[in-house]
Every structure is written in C-alpha cells, then in structure tokens.
Amino acid sequence: MALIIPVFIALVALYILSFYKKIRNNLKFNYYGSKIPGPPLKFLMGNTYMFQNLPNEEIQVIFKREAKKARERGDTVLRYLLPGKLIVWPLDGKTLAQILESTTEIHKGSDYVMFEPWVGGLLLLVGDRWKAHRKMITPTFHFAKLEGYVNxxxxxxxILIECLEKFADSGETVDIFPYINRCLLDIICETAMGTKVNAQFNHNHSYLKAVKGYTALMLKHSMTPILWSSFMFWALGYKKQQDDYLRTLKNFTAGVITERKAALESGEAETSNSKRNMNFLDMMLSMKESNALSEEELRGEVDTFMFGGHDTTTTSASWTVWCLAHNPEIQQKVYEEIMEICGEDMDVTYEQMNKMNYLDLVMKESKRMYPPVPGVQRQLQKDMIIDGYTVPAGANVAIAPVALHSNHLVFKDPEVFDPNRFLPEECSKRHAYDYIPFSAGIKNCIGQKFAVLNEKVLIIHLVRNYQIEPMMKLGETKPCFEVVSKPSKGIPVKLTKRV
Structure with a gap:
C-alpha cells in the first residue's frame, strides 16, 4: 500500500513531462513554421481548417493550387502547420535536392507510424539495417530476373483481356480499375512469391478490401489531429478497424508464406541455390533458414513487396488507361507502334518492349499528370536550412510529386497531356528531380523497373485488343490523396474490339 502513492505520483509526473514535451514541440514548430511561406494560419489549429469536411479527392487539388500560388509569389518552399506537426514542401527539383541527396536524413515521416504494424521492412528501416536489407533484396530486381517475369x-x-471481353461484346461501361487491381495481385503473387491466388476470378478478395480500408484509415489518422491520441483512436473505434484490417492482411501473407514453404519442402516447387534465379519469397525464406531474418522481418519484407508491387502499379496503369482514353490520337499512335513491333505475336517479349519508345513517353507523361504516389515524407533528425529557411528537427519534409509534376514553370500547360515532354531534348532542360515518380536518391524505389515492365505489358495487351473510350469527363474522377492516388470514381470506359 505504501508503494501506491509514489508509483501514482511517478506516473502523473511522466504524463506531465510527455505533455510538456508536446507543448514545447508545438511552440517550436509554430515559431519556425510562421517564418516559412504558406497558407494563412489560424490560432491553435494552424492549417487544419483547409482540410476539414473536405472530400478526399479535393485534397490534391488544394495542394496543387497552393503550390502554384507559392511559385507565383516567387517561393520555392511551402509550409503546412497542423497541431504538433510541421510539414515543409520543396516546390522544385533544385530545392528538393538537399533532402534527396542527404545520406543521413532518411527517416520516414511521422505519418508512417500507421505503416509500422503492417509492413515495417525495407520501407521503414534506416542505417545499417536498411543497407543490409536493401543489398539482400537487390538481386530480385536484376534485369535477368525481370526478363523471366515477362511470361x-x-x-x-x-486473362484480364478475357475478363473484359463481355463488356466489349455488350458495349456496357466498365470500371476497369478493379480488374487491373486483381490482375496485378495475381502477377505479384506469382512472380514474387511463386504462388497463384486467382484473384481475377475472385472479385471479392479479402486482401484487396483490407488494403483499401487500411490505406484510407491511414489518411484519416494523418489528417485528423484528435486521432493522434492513441486513447481517442481507440475510444472512437478506429483501433478495432485497424486491428481487423491488419488481421486480414497478415493472415493473407502468412498463408502465402506457408503455402510456398510447403511446396518447397514437398518438392512440388523447385528452388535454386543462386540468388539471381530465386523469386523474392524464396530468397526471404533462405534468409529465414540461415537466421538472417526473424519471422516478423520475413513477414514485413513480404508485406512491403506485396503492397509496393501491387497497389502502386495498379494506380499507375489505371491512370495511363484513362489518359489514353481521353487522347484517342495518342492511343492510336501507341497501337500503331505495338503492331509495328509485335505484329501478330500473342505474347510481348522483353526485346520488343525495349523498342517501344513512344509508349515509354506516354507512360512517363501519365505519371507526371497522375503521380501514383502523391508524396512521401522524411522526418528531420537535425535542423536543416532549406532555401534560407530553418526547418527544425522533428518536422517533416515532403517529397511530393503531386506538387513537383504540376509545376507550370517547368512543365508548360501542366494540365495538357503531352508525351513529347519526355523527349531527350526536353528532359535535358529540366532539373533531374523535377520529375520523380519513383522518388530519387539513395531511397528511390527499388522495384521501379519491375513496375514499369509490368505496366507496359498490361497496357500493350489492352490497347492491342481494345479501343478505349472514356465514359466520364477527364476531371470527374480525381486522384485521391492516399498512400497511392486511386481514382475517386474509378476508371469508367467503353471497350471496342479491334479487328
């Protein structure tokens, strides 16, 4: 009994101390944030008012608009201040270079706290552990392996073309986004995990629903200050939602791992002693067997690969389809290039894809207009001077393609779809970091070549088989501001068989 009072006093003191630290951080962010250009601030709530009761698909519109206004004032950085959080956006490649080229400021932003219980893995690691994991995974994306994935x-x-055939026969409008999503889940499971899940025939796959729900919950947590309190997050029922999604996501991954283990042990699946010939999961399992990976690290790496290789490519490919649908003359040029290089071949070869220069330009321009990942953040470990402004330790710096790619000072008429922006002579006029769909620097996307090849094959099959027409105006479906820029109203199109 005598210990209760001292323990209670100690707990209260710890609580007050943590509260004091939060207040001190808030004061620091408010002080430095008020000196950085940005939208007007309101007392206590900072810029939160800008996003209250705002539909998700309008958030990117707000960010683009504010970035344009800042550039017209001559600013190269933009500040957003939320309660307890300062986010600074470099607005051009030159200004962004300082954070991208840093070898020490590589910690993911505070908004990624929701990612940790799900993926962990390479996405969130730093320092020597990150370097070791990156080195371990790199052979998975060797060009020789990528060529093997093409089959x-x-x-x-x-199979996707077959699934869409009924819509071409009937002339019925189809939202092609979920079809691409299921196709790419099947691809990532088979190429990277050696497992077939047949999601294209299972239109209610629990994994897809859980990914969608979890990423939406992450955005809600990021944009709602009251939910930053773990107690309020629990009390309002969001913790239960999070746990339910996590259970589905982890069970799916565990099932894939268990199935592959069993296939390897029974001899049903062949393995190789060469890293270059192993698929991603086999490599991770070999690391697990040699104690280089714990069980949790194994799951984290697999989940990271699953999410990074599936959802982002789905979004990118879907927006490319949308851009082609709204630009029939460009779609026709892509079709002619495909027929000239592939002819009547049913499958596309690695060599043929490397010759499709115009399709490359189209895909790059699509990623400019609709960056698959609208932005990521780095949380500073030390104060940094960015273009003359002090950004304090603990603040977040945004690496935001959604702002960079719409820069009217770099890309003339940025709302116009123009693949010729990516001709070599045009690219040479820009800073290397003005266009970064896969980020850049030492923490660039390790799977970008895999993603581009995957998308390229899918687009080739779609355009070769179907003429694609939009069934909604260009701006009626908008990119959501989530981990990936999913279309707010899908990708509704009409498909006509080519003869």
Whole structure:
C-alpha cells in the first residue's frame, strides 16, 4: 500500500513531462513554421481548417493550387502547420535536392507510424539495417530476373483481356480499375512469391478490401489531429478497424508464406541455390533458414513487396488507361507502334518492349499528370536550412510529386497531356528531380523497373485488343490523396474490339 502513492505520483509526473514535451514541440514548430511561406494560419489549429469536411479527392487539388500560388509569389518552399506537426514542401527539383541527396536524413515521416504494424521492412528501416536489407533484396530486381517475369505478365494480362471481353461484346461501361487491381495481385503473387491466388476470378478478395480500408484509415489518422491520441483512436473505434484490417492482411501473407514453404519442402516447387534465379519469397525464406531474418522481418519484407508491387502499379496503369482514353490520337499512335513491333505475336517479349519508345513517353507523361504516389515524407533528425529557411528537427519534409509534376514553370500547360515532354531534348532542360515518380536518391524505389515492365505489358495487351473510350469527363474522377492516388470514381470506359 505504501508503494501506491509514489508509483501514482511517478506516473502523473511522466504524463506531465510527455505533455510538456508536446507543448514545447508545438511552440517550436509554430515559431519556425510562421517564418516559412504558406497558407494563412489560424490560432491553435494552424492549417487544419483547409482540410476539414473536405472530400478526399479535393485534397490534391488544394495542394496543387497552393503550390502554384507559392511559385507565383516567387517561393520555392511551402509550409503546412497542423497541431504538433510541421510539414515543409520543396516546390522544385533544385530545392528538393538537399533532402534527396542527404545520406543521413532518411527517416520516414511521422505519418508512417500507421505503416509500422503492417509492413515495417525495407520501407521503414534506416542505417545499417536498411543497407543490409536493401543489398539482400537487390538481386530480385536484376534485369535477368525481370526478363523471366515477362511470361507471367503476359499470361495474367491475357486473362484480364478475357475478363473484359463481355463488356466489349455488350458495349456496357466498365470500371476497369478493379480488374487491373486483381490482375496485378495475381502477377505479384506469382512472380514474387511463386504462388497463384486467382484473384481475377475472385472479385471479392479479402486482401484487396483490407488494403483499401487500411490505406484510407491511414489518411484519416494523418489528417485528423484528435486521432493522434492513441486513447481517442481507440475510444472512437478506429483501433478495432485497424486491428481487423491488419488481421486480414497478415493472415493473407502468412498463408502465402506457408503455402510456398510447403511446396518447397514437398518438392512440388523447385528452388535454386543462386540468388539471381530465386523469386523474392524464396530468397526471404533462405534468409529465414540461415537466421538472417526473424519471422516478423520475413513477414514485413513480404508485406512491403506485396503492397509496393501491387497497389502502386495498379494506380499507375489505371491512370495511363484513362489518359489514353481521353487522347484517342495518342492511343492510336501507341497501337500503331505495338503492331509495328509485335505484329501478330500473342505474347510481348522483353526485346520488343525495349523498342517501344513512344509508349515509354506516354507512360512517363501519365505519371507526371497522375503521380501514383502523391508524396512521401522524411522526418528531420537535425535542423536543416532549406532555401534560407530553418526547418527544425522533428518536422517533416515532403517529397511530393503531386506538387513537383504540376509545376507550370517547368512543365508548360501542366494540365495538357503531352508525351513529347519526355523527349531527350526536353528532359535535358529540366532539373533531374523535377520529375520523380519513383522518388530519387539513395531511397528511390527499388522495384521501379519491375513496375514499369509490368505496366507496359498490361497496357500493350489492352490497347492491342481494345479501343478505349472514356465514359466520364477527364476531371470527374480525381486522384485521391492516399498512400497511392486511386481514382475517386474509378476508371469508367467503353471497350471496342479491334479487328
């Protein structure tokens, strides 16, 4: 009994101390944030008022508009201040270079706290552990392995074409986004995990629903200050939602790992002693067997690969389809290039893809207009001077393609779809970091070549088989501001068989 009072006093003191630290941080962020250009601030709530009761799909519109206003004032950085959080956006490649080229400021932003219980893995690691994991995973994306994945890209893309055939026959409008989503889940499971899940025939796959729900919950947590309190997050029922999604996501991954283990042990699946010939999951399992990975690290790496290789490519490919649908003359040029290089071949080869220069330009311009990942953040460990402004330790710096790619000072008429922006002579006029769909620097996307090849094969099969027409105006479906820029109203199109 005598210990209760001292323990209670100690707990209260710890609580007050943590509260004091938060107040001190708030004062620091308010002080430095008020000196950085940005939208008007309101007392206590900072810039929170800008996003209250705002539909998700309008958030990117707000960010683009504010970035344009800042550039017209001559500013190269933009500040957003939320209660307890300062986010600074470099607005051009030159200004962004300082954070991208840093070898020490590589910690993910505070908004990624929701990612940790799900993926962890390479996405969130720093320092020597990150370097070790990156080195371990790099052979998975060797060009020789990528060439081997093309067969699966072709196989699943042809299944997608078959699934869409009924809409071409009937003339009925189809939202092509979920079809691409399921196709790419099948591709990532088979190429990277050696497992077939047949999601294209299972339209209610629990994993897809859980990914969608979890990423939406992450955004809600990020944009709602009251939910930053773990107690309020629990009391309002969001913790239960999070746990339910996590259970589904982790169970799916565990099932994939268990199935692959069993196939390898029974001899049903062949393995290789060469890293270059192993698929991603086999490599991770070999690391697990040699104690280089714990069980949780294994799951984290697999989840990171699953999410990074599936949802982002789905979003990118879907917006490319949308851009082609709204630009029939460009779609026709892509079709002619495909027919000239592939002819009547049913499958696309690695060599043929490397010759499709115009399709490359189209895909790059699509990623400019609709960056698959609208932005990521780095949380500073030390104060940093960015273009003359002090950004304090603990603040977040945004690496935001959604702002960079719409820069009217770099990309003339940025709302116009123009693949010729990516001709070599045009690219040479820009800073290397003015266009970064896969980020840049030492923490760039390790799977970008895999993603581009995957998308390329899928688009080739779609355009070769169907003429694609939009069934909604260009701006009626907008990119959501989530981990990936999913279309707010899908990708509704009409498909007509080519003869």
């Amino acid at each position: 699966v890209f072709n196989q699943e893309s042809k």
